[in-house]
Amino acid sequence: MKIKKGFVLRQLLGEYVVTGEGLERVNFNKIISLNATAAYLWEQVQDKDFTVEDLASLLTEKYEVSAETALNDSRTLADSWKDAGLIDE
Numbered sequence: 001m002k003i004k005k006g007f008v009l010r011q012l013l014g015e016y017v018v019t020g021e022g023l024e025r026v027n028f029n030k031i032i033s034l035n036a037t038a039a040y041l042w043e044q045v046q047d048k049d050f051t052v053e054d055l056a057s058l059l060t061e062k063y064e065v066s067a068e069t070a071l072n073d074s075r076t077l078a079d080s081w082k083d084a085g086l087i088d089e
Contacts, residue, residue: 001050001051001052001078001087001088001089002048002049002087002088003042003045003046003081003086003087004085004086004088006021007019007021007086008020009034009039009042009043011039015033016033016034016036016039016042017032017033017034018042018084018086032084032086038077040062041055041058041059041077044058045058052074052075052078053074056070056071056073056074057070059073059074
């Protein structure tokens with residue numbers, strides 16, 4: 001998987017959001033909000049190929065979470081990014 005070109009993580013008013021780069025790409029009905037953990041993962045894999053397992057590994061390295069929980073959470077996050085059109089497989 002890889003984050004599609006043109007999407008940028010920004011912090012606005014204390015919230016993390018993913019928007020299209022340039023105003024012509026921004027649909028204000030579809031701005032994606034991320035929590036701090038998802039934003040951390042985004043920053044770690046931006047411009048890289050990654051797998052769900054890579055995301056899980058990043059979670060277990062940074063947080064006190066079991067490998068099983070990290071893998072389940074990573075699958076859920078990757079699925080939400082796919083559904084939002086943010087990543088390519």
